[in-house]
Amino acid sequence: MALFFGPLSFFLLAQWPSPDPAHPQTMLMAGIVSWVAIWWFTEAVDLAVTSLLPFLLLPITGILGPVEAAALYMDPIIFLFLGGFMLAFAMERWGLHTRLAFAILQRTGSSPPRVLAGIMASTFLLSMWVSNTATVLLLIPAVLAVIRHIRDDQGTDGRHPVAIALLLGLAYSATMGGMTTLVGTPPNMYFYSFYQRTFPGDASVNFASFFVQSGVITASLALFTYGIIRWRYLRQSTGQLSRTYFQKAYRDLGKMHRDQKVVITVFALTVLAWFTRPDMQLGDRIIRGWASWSGLEGRVHDGMVAILACLILFVIPARNGFGRILEWKDVERLPYGIVLLFGSGFALAAGFEASGLSALVATRLEGLRDVHPLLLLLTIGIVITVISEFASNIACVQLVLPVVLTLTNGSDLSVKGMLFATALFASLGFMMPVATAPNTIIFGSGEVKTSDLVRTGLWLNLAGVLLISLFVYWWHL
Secondary structure (H helix, E strand, O other): OHHHHHHHHHHHHHHOOOOOOOOOOHHHHHHHHHHHHHHHHHOOOOHHHHOOHHHHHHHHOOOOOHHHHHHOOOOHHHHHHHHHHHHHHHHHHOOHHHHHHHHHHHHHOOOHHHHHHHHHHHHHHHHOOOOHHHHHHHHHHHHHHHHHHHHHHHOOOOOOHHHHHHHHHHHHHHHHHHHHOOOOOHHHHHHHHHHHHHOOOOOOOOHHHHHHHHHHHHHHHHHHHHHHHHHHHOOOOOOOOOOOHHHHHHHHOOOOOHHHHHHHHHHHHHHHHHHHOOOEEEOOEEEOOHHHHOOOOOOOOHHHHHHHHHHHHHHOEOOOOOOEOOOHHHOOOOOHHHHHHHHHHHHHHHHHHHHOHHHHHHHHOHHHHHOOHHHHHHHHHHHHHHHHOOOOHHHHHHHHHHHHHHHHOOOOOOHHHHHHHHHHHOOOOOOOOOOOHHHHHHHHOOOOOHHHHHHHHHHHHHHHHHHHHHHHHHHOO
């Protein structure tokens, strides 16, 4: 049915006269947004397929030219996304994800609460740089092995509270870790590019500034999550792994060999380059970044840093008879559908402005500018969180960011703060199995029921909305 209602909504709105004679294409753009939104939210067809609609409809309606529309599908932020995935594939190829997990777990202890803390910490750290989906897929075999070990020790079958706790901790910490960095999750990367396109001369949003602000929020939310999961599932937990379990698992991996050290070194240098590229202001003092003192300011981008790192891995020979450190066959599973999603979002945002729809929305939302900023943040957060439980978070943020920009432009509200909050709100999907890929993966294990996700995720959604709103109100407003 949604397959039919999408184009129907477009044709109905396209026949409606524009309320602004100066912008006759306003309702055409509204029709495009309606069609895309219905297909995105209902997934009548694959999200990537829906993402092709703006490329077709914007030129046909005369809102954008075909060359202009096509150019929006290849933004520099896309190369940051692709480069980040390639680095993640390199870590996966050489087993560094497992090494990181066991290195942390052998230090946290063997009681269930300590194992939960270790799993959440390793997942959180890894998902800051690797997509949260990939992180959960990489670590869930290790977590299930721990669960089996506890069951074998106790001789129990069926659902176990420790199993539920560890899997919920795995999924939720992956989502929170992804929220922490610009490369961790698509909504963050889209926000970054959207802000740069909207305010091209403003360099205040960069890898380091985003990390500092989001890190305070996600670390606080992760601690709250640990407390909730421990209280709900581990208050009367029984079963304990032997103290040597994780130590032996880590020793079985052997010493790091040369190829693993190469990947770790390149990865660390990449992160360092991301943090030190822009100028940083500490009080009245400005610390110049390497792009500034090298004369490359305005000519380099974080995406270029990621691609350079990947090129280095593509050309360095491996010592163990595997060709190069990273080969193209290792990255052929890149999620190219996300590239189309990014491009369609940029095209829709440009269409909002060119058609006059953003100006029309601004006049309709004029009354909301008088609402207290904290109440406005909380309201936006709840609405976006509810939507993201059932729809793609990247699709949600692509549709909402232009509206929030229109709402805050020309008001006393901080545009940067509101857009930043919107991007983080879109990742708060902790209740439903379909809300995020990490939720879906642990649900597919058969150990976690929908009721487990809903009862725990509701508290996390509310805490997330409150934390983000209070932080942005205090920091930006």
